[in-house]
Amino acid sequence: xxxxxxxxxxxxxxxxxxxxxxxxxxxxxxxxxxxxxxxxxxxxxxxxxxxxxxxxxxxxxxxxxxxxxxxxxxxxxxxxxxxxxxxxxxxxxxxxxxxxxxxxxxxxxxxxxxxxxxxxxxxxxxxxxxxxxxxxxxxxxxxxxxxxxxxxxxxxxxxxxxxxxxxxxxxxxxxxxxxxxxxxxxxxxxxxxxxxxxxxxxxxxxxxxxxxxxxxxxxxxxxxxxxxxxxxxxxxxxxxxxxxxxxxxxxxxxxxxxxxxxxxxxxxxxxxxxxxxxxxxxxxxxxxxxxxxxxxxxxxxxxxxxxxxxxxxxxxxxxxxxxxxxx
Amino acid sequence: xxxxxxxxxxxxxxxxxxxxxxxxxxxxxxxxxxxxxxxxxxxxxxxxxxxxxxxxxxxxxxxxxxxxxxxxxxxxxxxxxxxxxxxxxxxxxxxxxxxxxxxxxxxxxxxxxxxxxxxxxxxxxxxxxxxxxxxxxxxxxxxxxxxxxxxxxxxxxxxxxxxxxxxxxxxxxxxxxxxxxxxxxxxxxxxxxxxxxxxxxxxxxxxxxxxxxxxxxxxxxxxxxxxxxxxxxxxxxxxxxxxxxxxxxxxxxxxxxxxxxxxxxxxxxxxxxxxxxxxxxxxxxxxxxxxxxxxxxxxxxxxxxxxxxxxxxxxxxxxxxxxxxxxxxxxxxxxxxxxxxxxxxxxxxxxxxxx
Numbered sequence: 001x002x003x004x005x006x007x008x009x010x011x012x013x014x015x016x017x018x019x020x021x022x023x024x025x026x027x028x029x030x031x032x033x034x035x036x037x038x039x040x041x042x043x044x045x046x047x048x049x050x051x052x053x054x055x056x057x058x059x060x061x062x063x064x065x066x067x068x069x070x071x072x073x074x075x076x077x078x079x080x081x082x083x084x085x086x087x088x089x090x091x092x093x094x095x096x097x098x099x100x101x102x103x104x105x106x107x108x109x110x111x112x113x114x115x116x117x118x119x120x121x122x123x124x125x126x127x128x129x130x131x132x133x134x135x136x137x138x139x140x141x142x143x144x145x146x147x148x149x150x151x152x153x154x155x156x157x158x159x160x161x162x163x164x165x166x167x168x169x170x171x172x173x174x175x176x177x178x179x180x181x182x183x184x185x186x187x188x189x190x191x192x193x194x195x196x197x198x199x200x201x202x203x204x205x206x207x208x209x210x211x212x213x214x215x216x217x218x219x220x221x222x223x224x225x226x227x228x229x230x231x232x233x234x235x236x237x238x239x240x241x242x243x244x245x246x247x248x249x250x251x252x253x254x255x256x257x258x259x260x261x262x263x264x265x266x267x268x269x270x271x272x273x274x275x276x277x278x279x280x281x282x283x284x285x286x287x288x289x290x291x292x293x294x295x296x297x298x299x300x301x302x303x304x305x306x307x308x309x310x311x312x313x314x315x316x317x318x319x320x321x322x323x324x325x326x327x
Numbered sequence: 328x329x330x331x332x333x334x335x336x337x338x339x340x341x342x343x344x345x346x347x348x349x350x351x352x353x354x355x356x357x358x359x360x361x362x363x364x365x366x367x368x369x370x371x372x373x374x375x376x377x378x379x380x381x382x383x384x385x386x387x388x389x390x391x392x393x394x395x396x397x398x399x400x401x402x403x404x405x406x407x408x409x410x411x412x413x414x415x416x417x418x419x420x421x422x423x424x425x426x427x428x429x430x431x432x433x434x435x436x437x438x439x440x441x442x443x444x445x446x447x448x449x450x451x452x453x454x455x456x457x458x459x460x461x462x463x464x465x466x467x468x469x470x471x472x473x474x475x476x477x478x479x480x481x482x483x484x485x486x487x488x489x490x491x492x493x494x495x496x497x498x499x500x501x502x503x504x505x506x507x508x509x510x511x512x513x514x515x516x517x518x519x520x521x522x523x524x525x526x527x528x529x530x531x532x533x534x535x536x537x538x539x540x541x542x543x544x545x546x547x548x549x550x551x552x553x554x555x556x557x558x559x560x561x562x563x564x565x566x567x568x569x570x571x572x573x574x575x576x577x578x579x580x581x582x583x584x585x586x587x588x589x590x591x592x593x594x595x596x597x598x599x600x601x602x603x604x605x606x607x608x609x610x611x612x613x614x615x616x617x618x619x620x621x622x623x624x625x626x627x628x629x630x631x632x633x634x635x636x637x638x639x640x641x642x643x644x645x646x647x648x649x650x651x652x653x654x655x656x657x658x659x660x661x662x663x664x665x666x667x668x669x670x671x672x673x674x675x676x677x678x679x680x681x682x
Contacts, residue, residue, distance in 0.1 A: 075526070076498075077520070141542070144539070144543060148543075149547075152547075176532045176543065255534070259535070260531075270533070279497070279535075283397035283400055284397050284499060286423055
């Protein structure tokens, strides 16, 4: 796609000798096939994984059928398996994480790209990205020893006092549950969303801002009317990347969500995610049907993740195309 | 140019690879080094790694590698034949036994205990009977001030707090032993929950691993949970005294754990349950941990090395147990294992003829 655009601009004044050109063509051909082969490995790996997951979960698919997705029962002793509480836990904890993280991340991104003085921009951006490098088990341990007690003694009682009329903030609170899991996920996806958003905002051409300012817009109006609308689909892409990370996160959330396969509307109640149940139970599962049920949960998680990543890619491509067209 | 460079690179790689593989082959023939691979339970891993290091010092030609991937993985791998021995905290089930082409034998190696740990300020001693413990884990008793708890703990300053039950969320032998005990002492537990490495817990929070359970108990006032003895000791958790069949409240001491094995029955295939065992002074939640070995080894050299290591482990190796919070095997059990080790064969020949 890019080649036909670039080739006319290649300077033709220093025409290479035939021999040199011939060698270059062989090299190009080899290079093209090599890169194509690498690209193919990605596709083949993806398909092989999907096929392998379907194969591994076949026993469970045949035994439970669609019932697997809607059943709430998960009992390894009696070998009754249903994935609904795990799907619910994964989706709700991830959405909760987004609800907390998106406003913060956008704030960070706007500050870094629009407001921050130059001397602060790079160190702060670096610190935000550093958060992404902390291993998730560290977040989990910090969660057990710091976050969960704080949630239990301070945040959750305050929520109950002020918003206790909502069903989300009722029932016993122990510090471990959906809310704490969502908070730790939010902390973990904030660097992803804010750094991608910052890049997206930086792609917005300077002329847009200057035009808005020239028309007498305030800083806020410039950002709200000239910058964000242009960057919108890219920002959505950033959010979806963060969502992808939240969906797949395993260690930290396993340590904080309480690991109870039940669906409770209260955010104080313990819950369970798809990634957590696989990490928890796979090593000690020996019965065939049990293993197949765990594999099918993996398959469901795989499908959700692939779908979201495809969506994110499409959105990122779109914003790149727009940014390119504008410059 | 590029093509030529790539060719040189490939040529170098293949020379290197060829050289390496030849060297490896040479080493194998020259030294009669034996390398044994095992995989399985995480619970006895500290003891096994100590044993393997100590045994390697005595017999430098024998290297034993052990991967603590969990009992389930150990069972799967030894059945598939990808390791020389497996390790499990629970005896093989009937269906696992059927999956194995060659018969597998259980070799008890040590005895571990599961302790009930709690977090109650000012309560130095907590005494619990089995049925009470089961009702707490069933979610039927929800307050520390419940009269049934108070009746067994006269004078203890029990607070009016909600009991925060903590259990393992990951499948584990520890949970299997604990639920087996609860099933023994409470018919309702047996009926409504059952026994297993992962069960549907009727109450409480799930925490990952012994370290997760320990962390949650430490940071949650009013928590109660179960961990391996070593974890509770090393982290300074308060542990409850449990009532045994003889009606005594017993704290988890190594001698009380070994006593469980002295009185308990051991099956023909050397596995047995030690939970809620008979006898005075017995701690009620204990269990053997096993190595799983082939009765008829495919490789006589490896088979012999493994049999000799096991012989050493059940005799000299036992002295390493106590310092790592495992209870040594009683003499009666060691005698039974000796018989079994003498019966191990490779291609029909006994492996331990000289012992």
